[in-house]
Amino acid sequence: MTDKTPSGGDIPWGPPPPATVPPGLEHFPVLITLPVQWGEQDGFGHVNNVVFFRWFETSRIAYCMRVGLYGQEPGQRGGGGVGAVKADLILAATNCDYRSPVVFPDTVVVGARTIRIGNSSFTMEHVVYSMAQQRIAAEGKATAVYFNYAEGRPQRVPDSIRQQIEALEGRSLSD
Numbered sequence: 001m002t003d004k005t006p007s008g009g010d011i012p013w014g015p016p017p018p019a020t021v022p023p024g025l026e027h028f029p030v031l032i033t034l035p036v037q038w039g040e041q042d043g044f045g046h047v048n049n050v051v052f053f054r055w056f057e058t059s060r061i062a063y064c065m066r067v068g069l070y071g072q073e074p075g076q077r078g079g080g081g082v083g084a085v086k087a088d089l090i091l092a093a094t095n096c097d098y099r100s101p102v103v104f105p106d107t108v109v110v111g112a113r114t115i116r117i118g119n120s121s122f123t124m125e126h127v128v129y130s131m132a133q134q135r136i137a138a139e140g141k142a143t144a145v146y147f148n149y150a151e152g153r154p155q156r157v158p159d160s161i162r163q164q165i166e167a168l169e170g171r172s173l174s175d
Contacts, residue, residue: 028111
């Protein structure tokens, strides 16, 4: 089963996109909707900070699926532990700026977009929008490196992936 993003593209995996794009998320080509779970709250009665990074990761994986990074090339990825991983993404850095606490019950819309493609890495932005609050609850960035596990070093992001990212974003992003 595939879902459609508000812009009409297929996401072969992941939570569904929202029916309408919340304000401030118009430039995020991949959006997913996630329910806030009771167990995601901590002793202070709000969603724990670690959960935001999981939400970022889920949107990043949906984005990567969309541009052909996961499961598209035989031998490139293990696919759930089957076969050897030759080259894949490795997270080099991530951060989160919290704007507003999120509490149960709520639904969040999480967006992902790429803002830069370097030689062997790219930088993504993430956003978490609280439907209950009708505002952005958190924003963050992540730097992912295309890593060759067999050689133990970074590798150039393949041209086919660069082209898919730029097509999805609708603009050139290379350094």
